[in-house]
Amino acid sequence: MPGWVHLLLLSTAVISLSQAAILSRWAAAPPEIVGFWRMVAASVCLFPFALHGSRFWNANPGPEPDSTDRENKSGAKVEAGGSLLHWPSVVLCISSGGFFFLHLWTYIYAAQNTNIAHTVIIFASNPLLIAGGAFLFFQERLSFRYALAILFTGLGLVVLKSEKVEAETLSLADLAAFASAIFFAGYILTGRLARRSVRNVPYTFGVYASASVLFFFAVVFRNLSFTEWPAQAWIAIGIYVLLPTLLGHTLYSYLLKHLDINLMGCSKLLEPALAAISAWLLFSEPLTQRSILSFLITSLGLAVLLWPGGSRKSANAND
Numbered sequence: 001m002p003g004w005v006h007l008l009l010l011s012t013a014v015i016s017l018s019q020a021a022i023l024s025r026w027a028a029a030p031p032e033i034v035g036f037w038r039m040v041a042a043s044v045c046l047f048p049f050a051l052h053g054s055r056f057w058n059a060n061p062g063p064e065p066d067s068t069d070r071e072n073k074s075g076a077k078v079e080a081g082g083s084l085l086h087w088p089s090v091v092l093c094i095s096s097g098g099f100f101f102l103h104l105w106t107y108i109y110a111a112q113n114t115n116i117a118h119t120v121i122i123f124a125s126n127p128l129l130i131a132g133g134a135f136l137f138f139q140e141r142l143s144f145r146y147a148l149a150i151l152f153t154g155l156g157l158v159v160l161k162s163e164k165v166e167a168e169t170l171s172l173a174d175l176a177a178f179a180s181a182i183f184f185a186g187y188i189l190t191g192r193l194a195r196r197s198v199r200n201v202p203y204t205f206g207v208y209a210s211a212s213v214l215f216f217f218a219v220v221f222r223n224l225s226f227t228e229w230p231a232q233a234w235i236a237i238g239i240y241v242l243l244p245t246l247l248g249h250t251l252y253s254y255l256l257k258h259l260d261i262n263l264m265g266c267s268k269l270l271e272p273a274l275a276a277i278s279a280w281l282l283f284s285e286p287l288t289q290r291s292i293l294s295f296l297i298t299s300l301g302l303a304v305l306l307w308p309g310g311s312r313k314s315a316n317a318n319d
Contacts, residue, residue, distance in 0.1 A: 006258050009251050014267050016248035018274035021119050022282060023244065024111035027236035029229050031108035032222055034237060035101070036215035041241040043208040046250075050205035092194035093203055097210025099186035100249075104211065105218070106180035113173035116279040120272040122177035124153075127266045129185035134261050137189060145304060146266065152301030153269035159294040188264075192256050200254040207253070208245075266301065273298055 027034045110119045127150060134140040187207075194203050219226060255264060273295035279285040 010255055010267055013248050013251035014270055016243040018271040020244040021111035021116045021275050022278045023236050023240045024108040027233045029233040031105050032218040034108050035104045036219050037237045038240045039208045039212040039215055042245045043212055046205040050202045089197045092190055093206030094210045096187055096190040096194055097207040099183050100207050101211040101214040103180050103183035103187055106176040110173045110177035117276045119177045120275045123181045124269050124272050126181040126184045130188050133185055133189045149266050149301040149304040153298045156294045156298035159290055195256045204250050204253045269298055
């Protein structure tokens with residue numbers, strides 16, 4: 001697939017993901033309810049596709065196995081006519097789902113309890129966490145290009161923060177937003193490992209299904225009703241499934257195998273400006289010259305990455 005198509009998909013994913021805080025606020029339901037139904041609906045949508053094919057757990061399936069049992073290079077055992085179930089990959093999917101659950105819970109809580117721009121600004125620290133993890137676990141060094149991009153995007157966030165956030169002590173919602181950034185980095189890094197041996201749709205289904213189970217226990221623990229919520233909440237959850245989940249995280253998971261992880265992390269720095277624009281349109285949160293300036297500065301940081309040679313394509317783009 002051409003590189004420009006991957007960049008177009010990344011743009012679609014980022015725009016969709018930027019609406020998560022807006023939808024969390026609009027849903028007006030506890031984070032456990034929003035997260036549970038969002039994950040259940042997404043899992044149901046992906047389930048038929050996840051089952052398609054006989055060897056869906058292998059990202060590089062190769063030739064069909066013969067009638068005798070054998071093991072592939074990764075150590076996963078294949079039976080004739082069966083599916084390739086590589087248990088280390090399954091564990092990675094479940095672990096990624098656990099990080100995803102924690103990311104969603106803390107993010108929704110933050111969006112519902114503080115200014116939306118404030119939430120996305122704090123959450124935008126995740127590219128630094130992803131870059132650090134990529135260096136530690138994948139030996140992916142932060143080049144001068146990425147350092148310069150982070151400098152520009154960080155400056156854009158400071159401009160936006162100086163307008164939206166007055167001097168005050170950190171609230172629980174602020175800490176939740178930062179925790180969400182940490183958990184998101186864990187989700188991305190474990191996802192990078194899982195995507196080495198698992199196709200995108202089964203991987204994403206595994207993440208959503210794992211998160212669904214965890215949200216189910218969270219709802220039960222808090223003794224919340226699963227169904228008794230206003231129509232507004234169900235509409236918001238439906239849009240949540242379509243945009244941030246299916247067009248956002250699913251595309252983002254797919255691109256983990258095809259684009260540089262630091263490029264993907266830095267691309268999410270556009271979310272604060274996009275969320276601020278949506279908050280202005282839907283909740284009348286003021287959008288002033290500093291908000292526009294922040295968007296332009298952040299876009300300049302991304303332009304540094306999108307300059308020719310800024311991204312890489314996978315040699316095995318077979319999914």
